[in-house]
Amino acid sequence: MSSRITMVLAIVFLxxxxxxxxxxxxxxxxxxAPPVEAPVVQAPPPPVEVAPAPPPVEDALRQNVVVLARDVPAYTPLTADDLVIERLKVAPAGSFSKIEDIVGRSTWRSLAAGTWLSESSFEAGGTLARMIRPGERALxxxxDEVIGASGQLSPGDYVDVLLYLPQDTEGSARSSQVVVPALRILSVGELLGPTRDGKPAQNINAEERLKLEQRRVNARTVVVAVPETLMSRLLLASQTGVLRLAVRSADEGNLQEYWASExxxxxxxxxxxxxxxxxxQFNQLSLESPSGNAGAARPHAVEVIRGNQVTQQTP
Incomplete structure (x- = not known):
């Protein structure tokens, strides 16, 4: 029985x-592995031509202006390497737009890099000569602080020139008058105004101009534009008596009228x-007595001069 069970188990295990x-x-x-299919080769798509992007609207509105690429000394013919074209929103009046129009021309004065060129750049004459019109003279x-309106004068101001005479031609009375009215100031010390075409007469940066503005207060000379017919009178007045400069109001529009007129x-x-x-005359400033008797006898006054001050003292 056990052997039979053992045999059965052996068969089962087998x-x-x-x-x-x-x-x-x-x-x-x-x-x-699945069968590998041959890859299908597709023809490349035809190239698509991309149109160039249109220039920005702002750049399209800019204009060519020829400027100097470097400093140029006087009497030197300009070459193409001296010039470059800048694209500006507003082209200055009279400026050139093509380099070919300038190559070979010589300037009469030294010009700094960045200066835009016009016909006036090639005209002869110094700074003051380019600030006045024919028929005018720069004088x-x-x-000082008193004559020059306490150092507050600026280029472009209009001033009346007053003359004080200690004595008139007969040597009897003092007088004062407006010897020349409404003269335009061209410069105060080293600070210059614009030229006839409106360009700055000085090619300086903001820092240098600020220094000139600060020194303007202590300036000891001013240059005025004098009509030729009044020049001799002003020169005679400057050598005869004491001058004063009286500033005229800017609301009169004299400077605007000057640039707008022919x-x-x-x-x-x-x-x-x-x-x-x-x-x-001085006697016109004398006051009448309360009784109205202007002819009453008065003691003669003695004139005392202390520098720029003149006083009357009655002995």
Missing amino acids: LGAILAGYLGIVVSKEPA ALSV PGRPDVAVRLDSARRNLV
Whole structure:
């Protein structure tokens, strides 16, 4: 009985081993790789032409302006290497737009890099000569804090030139008058105004201009534009008595009228000039007595001069 059971168990174990071996062989086999299909070669798409991007609207509105690429000394013919074209929103009046129009021309004065060029750049003459019109003369006057309106004068201001005479031609009375009215100031010390075409007469940066503005207060000379017909009178007045500069209001628009008017139009100083020029003598300032007797005898006063101050003292 035990041997028969043992045989049965052996057969069962044998069949289990055979089944396990079969299953192990089946499981260990790798699946067959799928068939590889040949790749399909597609023709490349035709190239697409990309149109260039249109320039920005702002750049399209800019204009060519020829400027200097480097400092150029006077009397030197310009070459293409000296020039460059800048694209500006607003082209200065009279500026060049092509380098070919300037190559070979010589300037009469030294020009700094970055200067835009016009016909006036090739005209002869110094700075003051380019700040006045034909028929005008630039004349320098000596000033101090009193004569020069306490150092508050600026290029472009209009001033009346007052003359004080200690004695008139007969040597009897003092007088004062407006010897020349409405003269335009061209410069105060080293600070210059614009030229005739509106360009700055000095090619300086903001820092250098600030220094000139600070020194303007202590300037000892001013240059005024004088009509030719009034020049001799102003020179004689400067050597005869004491001058004062009286600033005219900017609301009169004299400077705006000057730039807007034609060069041949009479200057405001000529139009405002008169025969007597507001002549006032000292005896006209004497007050009458309360009784109205202007002819009452009065003691003679003694004139005492202390520097620029003149006083009357009665002995």
